[in-house]
Amino acid sequence: MGCDNSSEASSPKICGENCSADQDPTSPESPDGTENDGTENDGTENDGTENDGTENDGTENDGTENDGTENCSSSDPALFQVARWPMPGSTGEDHSVQYRVDEEVTHDEITGLDWQRQLASVSLTDEDAAEYCAELSLGGHCDWRLPTRVEGVSLLELQRKPPSFDPGAFPDIDGELVLWSGNPERLFRLGSDGGLRVRSPTSAGPDRVRCVRGGGVPDSDGSRYELTPDLARDLGTGLTWTRATSKQTYADAASMCAGLQLDGGGFRVPSLKELHTLIFDSKPNGPWIDQSAFPSFPAAVSGHIIFWTSSLEATDSNSAWMLDFATGTAEATSVTATFTLESTLHVLCVRSRP
Structure with a gap:
């Protein structure tokens, strides 16, 4: 077949063998269809007989040698320390976590993370925990790693009485889970009550480990916030934050x-899980927040920068969760002898996704 390059042609340009897109179909050098009329390439010599799948029937490459467990390396947890998933709706209540569960792996439909469903069979020291995840082969994958702080916190369902996790997705919650902190000298521990604590490897005993894989990737230009003079919109979560802070009691x-009218209003006190997304794990010291987005963030007093959250304890409506930006830890007022709902603590306000 020749080439039809005319603008009047109703069908796309079609080129046969030895034909270029700018060739004149009336040229003597152009094939006229006689030598390439389909006779020599009528399918007889390539009728599928010589390549009928017999020699490549999948036997030699049946997945046995490449089942996803070879030539695999664990990802650096530092790439996953920022939340890149949608947060709760306008009420501020923690969203209902949606899981897809099989025998070995629990997949979180909201965060996109795959979790080891069953805890490691033995308790591990800090030094051994990262190695255990890096060497884990589970569910056809071998790129497992320790979860970051914000990933571990994403599992919390604080409306549940402890343990504050979905028992259908994670049937063996027991003790504290090891979480990567961005600092090799200390790891976080996420308690089954929702509390987040920090212990140094020298003082921490063995703990249970639940590995994770998947997650977002850093933005190509490194940007995280869309800024105005008063507000910072987190491009990963969709949450909009006030850049200025104040000090209030829980009720105030x-x-x-609620009374803020910035950019149309709609603000509220953030939940514990929402406030956790602001923690900036890469910083060696507090305050653990991006101070280019929050330049007037308060300094530590006696080693603490404690903020209110709207989250109440499931077992005590007179106790609220607090987050310390100097240490990255979270605790409820009922656990401390220092704070009550009448205490004056720092506050940031937030607005949900539209």
Whole structure:
């Protein structure tokens, strides 16, 4: 077949053998169809007989030698320390976590993370925990790693009485889980009550480990926030934050945020899981927040920068969760002898995704 390059042609340009797109179909050098009329390439010599699948029937490459467990390396947890998933709706309540569960792996439909469903069969020291995940082969994957702080916190369902995790997705919650902190000298421990604590390897005993894989990737230009003079919109979570802070009691914090009229209002006190997304694990010291986005963030007093959250303890409506930006830890007021709902603590206000 020749080439039809005319603008009047109703069908796309079609080229046969030895034909270029700019060739004149009327040229003597152009094939006229006689020598390439389909006779020599009528399918007889290539009728599938010589390549009928017999020699490549999958026997030599049946997946046995490449089942996903070879030539695999664990990802660096530092790439996954920022939340890149949608957060709760306008009420501020923690969203219902949606899981897809099989025998070995629990997949979180919201975060996109795959979790080891059963805890490691033995307790591991800090030094051994990362190695255990890096060497784990599970569910056809071998790129497992220790979860970051924000990934571990994403599992919390604080409306549940402890353990604050979905028992259908994670049937063996027991003790504290090891979480990567960005600092090799200390790891976080996420308690079954929702508390987040830091212990140094020298003082911490063995703990249970639940490995994770998958997750987002860093933005190509490194940007995280879309800034205005008063507000910072997190491009990963969709949450919009006030850049200025204040100090209030628990009740006054709720009134203050609700009364803000910045950019149309709609602000409230963040939940514990929402406030956790602001923690900036890469910083060697507190305050653990991106101070280019929050330049007037308060300094530590006696080693602490404690903020209110809207989250109440499931077992005590007179106790609220607090987050310390100097240490990255979270605790409820009922656990401390220092704070009550009448205490004056720092506050940031937040607005959910549209």
